[in-house]
Amino acid sequence: MSTNAFEPAANIFRERRALVLDELGDAAMVLPAAADACRRGADPCPYRPDSEFFYLTGFAEPGSVLVLRGFAGSKRSALFVRPRDATAELWGGKRLGPEAACERLGADACHPLGELGRELGALLRGASHVFFRLGSDPWVDRLVRGALAQARARGARKGVGPRGVIDPGAILDEMRLRKDAGEVESLRSAAALTIAGHRALAAELRPGVGEWELQAALEAVFRRHGGATPAYPSIVASGANACVLHYAENRRWARAGELVLVDAAAELGHYCADVTRTYPVDGRFTPDQRAVYEIVDEARAAAIAAAAPGVPVSSVHGAACAVLTKGLASLGVPATSGGKPEESEALRRFFPHQTSHWLGLDAHDVGDYGVDGASRPLEEGMVFTVEPGLYFHGDAVGSAARFAGIGIRIEDDVLVTASGVENLTAELPTEASAVEALMGAR
Numbered sequence: 001m002s003t004n005a006f007e008p009a010a011n012i013f014r015e016r017r018a019l020v021l022d023e024l025g026d027a028a029m030v031l032p033a034a035a036d037a038c039r040r041g042a043d044p045c046p047y048r049p050d051s052e053f054f055y056l057t058g059f060a061e062p063g064s065v066l067v068l069r070g071f072a073g074s075k076r077s078a079l080f081v082r083p084r085d086a087t088a089e090l091w092g093g094k095r096l097g098p099e100a101a102c103e104r105l106g107a108d109a110c111h112p113l114g115e116l117g118r119e120l121g122a123l124l125r126g127a128s129h130v131f132f133r134l135g136s137d138p139w140v141d142r143l144v145r146g147a148l149a150q151a152r153a154r155g156a157r158k159g160v161g162p163r164g165v166i167d168p169g170a171i172l173d174e175m176r177l178r179k180d181a182g183e184v185e186s187l188r189s190a191a192a193l194t195i196a197g198h199r200a201l202a203a204e205l206r207p208g209v210g211e212w213e214l215q216a217a218l219e220a221v222f223r224r225h226g227g228a229t230p231a232y233p234s235i236v237a238s239g240a241n242a243c244v245l246h247y248a249e250n251r252r253w254a255r256a257g258e259l260v261l262v263d264a265a266a267e268l269g270h271y272c273a274d275v276t277r278t279y280p281v282d283g284r285f286t287p288d289q290r291a292v293y294e295i296v297d298e299a300r301a302a303a304i305a306a307a308a309p310g311v312p313v314s315s316v317h318g319a320a321c322a323v324l325t326k327g328l329a330s331l332g333v334p335a336t337s338g339g340k341p342e343e344s345e346a347l348r349r350f351f352p353h354q355t356s357h358w359l360g361l362d363a364h365d366v367g368d369y370g371v372d373g374a375s376r377p378l379e380e381g382m383v384f385t386v387e388p389g390l391y392f393h394g395d396a397v398g399s400a401a402r403f404a405g406i407g408i409r410i411e412d413d414v415l416v417t418a419s420g421v422e423n424l425t426a427e428l429p430t431e432a433s434a435v436e437a438l439m440g441a442r
């Protein structure tokens with residue numbers, strides 16, 4: 001397994017900016033990187049750049065701002081970065097600084113961040129609109145509003161904008177939805193590391209183990225290989241905790257006879273995997289656990305089998321729901337409401353979330369799931385999760401009461417190829433006996 005964080009070539013960011021500049025036409029875009037947020041006073045905290053800013057620059061220093069001007073003849077991409085500062089760098093590490101930034105990042109103009117207030121009005125003058133996410137950064141927000149107010153005052157005489165604000169996602173979400181070869185490589189690396197983490201966790205499973213110990217075993221693998229971090233707070237949910245969809249306390253001891261639902265994955269080179277497996281604590285599924293488990297795994301397989309270029313993403317969910325509904329019926333648990341399985345209120349009690357979300361720089365990546373009022377057809381380069389589940393809460397009644405406390409989710413990461421799909425996380429077993437065997441290998 002390659003253990004190095006993927007370092008994309010600088011060219012790819014220039015190419016992406018060129019595409020955005022073409023799309024912008026008469027408009028401009030202002031993209032602030034995420035600010036450096038600290039939890040406790042002066043303590044440093046790990047910094048994770050804003051995904052949109054990173055997507056267009058490959059630059060991961062806090063507090064930068066990128067201005068793109070589709071309409072301009074010069075300074076089409078201007079970058080504002082933190083200035084060099086000996087004292088700040090003594091504490092916080094080396095900064096690139098505006099002089100080196102232009103050469104390294106290939107922007108047309110680079111300035112110290114403090115000059116943004118002075119430059120922004122002029123940079124935006126003549127743009128028809130500004131693509132900017134209102135509220136994303138209070139300081140930049142004020143400056144953009146100021147530029148708009150100025151333009152409104154002047155525009156009445158000169159007939160020039162900018163006169164409106166559009167969310168940058170209108171351009172960037174669509175681009176990010178289709179992954180290029182380098183992004184797919186990053187996602188593969190994140191998936192491989194995630195699989196290694198799950199294997200390490202499975203080796204630690206035993207009655208009496210703490211959820212936090214399992215989390216530590218998994219995340220230690222992430223840290224050891226490429227210094228990766230969890231892509232989202234790791235969910236290690238034993239027993240009925242598995243029925244809490246985003247359980248993240250991880251403070252309970254797992255007991256014999258229970259399941260542990262582990263929804264945890266690595267972020268490597270800023271790209272995220274998202275993987276869930278459900279393990280029996282003592283290495284063997286009970287007959288009831290196995291019955292539910294096999295339904296969920298069949299739903300997972302059916303959903304992946306349904307996916308292909310041109311197939312609407314809603315069909316993937318539909319395929320999973322059909323298997324879950326039928327499987328519940330086979331357990332004596334009615335889950336139909338008469339219409340389509342995916343519209344069944346009764347099923348929603350046991351499967352209250354969607355089967356899929358996009359995956360990329362963010363674990364819940366950007367992109368609309370519908371276009372023109374219909375479900376979006378899958379296209380080559382899209383990456384999404386397939387994560388059916390069944391959850392029987394402690395207060396389950398009637399025929400479902402027998403399964404109370406069982407929560408099972410199984411999640412793979414899937415790439416749409418030219419002719420079908422590829423399961424990027426297929427190497428981590430899902431089949432019940434294979435999961436037992438995986439744990440037997442400890």
Ligand code: GLY
Pocket residue numbers: 232263274275363
């Ligand atoms: N892995 C968490 C989620 O997909 O919501």
Ligand code: MN
Pocket residue numbers: 274357385387411
């Ligand atoms: Mn997910």
